[in-house]
Amino acid sequence: MSSRHCGLDPQSRSNNFFRQQLARNDLVAAPMAGISSAPFRLILREFFDGLAYTEMVSVEGVKRDNPFSTEYLDILPNDRPVVAQLFGGNPDSYQEAAEVATKYSNPDAFDINMGCPVKKVIKSGGGCALLRDLDRVRAIISSMRKGTTKPFSVKIRVGWDESTPVYNEILDIAQSEGADAIILHARTRSQMFGGRIHYEALADMAARATIPVIGNGDVTDVESYRRMKETGVDGVMIGRAMMHAPWVFKVIREGRDSQDYLAPIELYELIFRLYHKMQQHASANENKQGHYLNIIKKYAVWFSKGLPEAANFRAEIYKNSDEESFLNLMEFFKR
Numbered sequence: 001m002s003s004r005h006c007g008l009d010p011q012s013r014s015n016n017f018f019r020q021q022l023a024r025n026d027l028v029a030a031p032m033a034g035i036s037s038a039p040f041r042l043i044l045r046e047f048f049d050g051l052a053y054t055e056m057v058s059v060e061g062v063k064r065d066n067p068f069s070t071e072y073l074d075i076l077p078n079d080r081p082v083v084a085q086l087f088g089g090n091p092d093s094y095q096e097a098a099e100v101a102t103k104y105s106n107p108d109a110f111d112i113n114m115g116c117p118v119k120k121v122i123k124s125g126g127g128c129a130l131l132r133d134l135d136r137v138r139a140i141i142s143s144m145r146k147g148t149t150k151p152f153s154v155k156i157r158v159g160w161d162e163s164t165p166v167y168n169e170i171l172d173i174a175q176s177e178g179a180d181a182i183i184l185h186a187r188t189r190s191q192m193f194g195g196r197i198h199y200e201a202l203a204d205m206a207a208r209a210t211i212p213v214i215g216n217g218d219v220t221d222v223e224s225y226r227r228m229k230e231t232g233v234d235g236v237m238i239g240r241a242m243m244h245a246p247w248v249f250k251v252i253r254e255g256r257d258s259q260d261y262l263a264p265i266e267l268y269e270l271i272f273r274l275y276h277k278m279q280q281h282a283s284a285n286e287n288k289q290g291h292y293l294n295i296i297k298k299y300a301v302w303f304s305k306g307l308p309e310a311a312n313f314r315a316e317i318y319k320n321s322d323e324e325s326f327l328n329l330m331e332f333f334k335r
Ligand SMILES: Cc1cc2nc3c(=O)[nH]c(=O)nc-3n(C[C@H](O)[C@H](O)[C@H](O)COP(=O)(O)O)c2cc1C
Pocket: 030, 031, 032, 033, 034, 035, 054, 055, 056, 085, 113, 114, 115, 116, 155, 185, 193, 216, 217, 218, 219, 237, 238, 239, 240, 241
């Protein structure tokens, strides 16, 4: 491999970051729009010391230093290591965005979103659109490599649909253009978030790759974690399971077979810690003021899953919009 990428040998860059991080903790917290915010990551940190991704943020917004975009790059104290995920279709923007992001919050690494099926992202030429535009994939990765000396990963899917797998082609491009790791959400764009996980694609990629491979899709417990590790991947990324149970990382690390991990009173305290962290963050970001009551209700509903009479709690929680009603209802966790 050539040394034209910022004078760093790609292998040593991987050794210095993704490989080392995954050797320490092979679980990875996924980028999730509307979920993996700075306050939420602080809650995650109570259970997890590994790599955590930010929610996706537009390269166009970041490169213009638009505060509505850069706030997604906020990193609060005690929340490291953090990988900032960028999306967008214009290769040149990545260089500038990486520079602005580095000045703004100095993330430990970057990621390029090549797997998001949402219309807004596809329209930008980014996300899943890239699965059908490999020239652009090359241009983006190359631009990113020129724009930063930080390590970066690319997050992809198997292909646009079952008949057009491109994961091996993108792996080859990623490796030759100097990316440091690759994440495979082992589904096609057509599958969206359902259907079978392509374990064979993960095994294929893990066998061919010289950079670390992080597998992703439907990992919720020790069993599904082990199933994915059997493919030979270096790391396992968890998305939806962490939004319902941020303690899932600890449960898996401890090899427990149950997610019945926290007592109701601990759930109660956790929800309030998250709420307070969101409010503190909101006071520094005025445009976020007022949103957090609705967001915390969502978590309270998720975290109540499995508790006796949780259905009643869920039915009541959205009936009133004032904080006092919410606080009264939260007594549910204390019984
Ligand atoms: C609500 C939601 C938001 C998501 N946001 C992002 C995102 O910002 N960037 C990204 O690459 N993937 C995003 N994803 C995809 C996840 O990172 C992950 O690839 C997918 O959910 C599969 O993993 P899982 O089965 O563990 O959830 C999102 C998924 C969901 C459900």
